[in-house]
Amino acid sequence: MADGKMRVLIVDDANLVRLYYRQILEEEGFEVEEALNGLEALERLLVSPADALIVDINMPQMDGITFLGALRRQALPLSAIPALVTSTESSADDVAAARAAGANFYHVKPIGREVLARYMAMFCGAPQ
Numbered sequence: 001m002a003d004g005k006m007r008v009l010i011v012d013d014a015n016l017v018r019l020y021y022r023q024i025l026e027e028e029g030f031e032v033e034e035a036l037n038g039l040e041a042l043e044r045l046l047v048s049p050a051d052a053l054i055v056d057i058n059m060p061q062m063d064g065i066t067f068l069g070a071l072r073r074q075a076l077p078l079s080a081i082p083a084l085v086t087s088t089e090s091s092a093d094d095v096a097a098a099r100a101a102g103a104n105f106y107h108v109k110p111i112g113r114e115v116l117a118r119y120m121a122m123f124c125g126a127p128q
Helices: 015-027 038-047 064-072 092-101 113-124
Strands: 007-011 031-035 052-055 083-087 105-108
Touching (some): 007 038, 015 031, 031 038, 038 052, 064 083, 064 092, 083 092, 092 105
Parallel strands (some): 007 052, 052 083, 083 105
């Protein structure tokens, strides 16, 4: 947490999605970092843990399900970072796989400004 701001790591390979989330979260007072895939996200978190994660499922190199599974096998505090999975995948199997891997919540894209801000505020313990 830099300058008292809660830090959110966005893990998504789509530039436009990352930009959209970043704009919302920065306007809400969060510090935002980005990773293009799960492998890059793990590397970033090992250096500097985040307060919350937004994770896509379909990404190159390491997808969101594999990333969450690897993250949840890490020692505390990394294994306890809350994660919101946002994906275009909407089947019950996709939701079940994400939850089994360690997702705290699953939201089918698109996600609106208020909903995204509410999830992150809840994850970070901020007043809602």
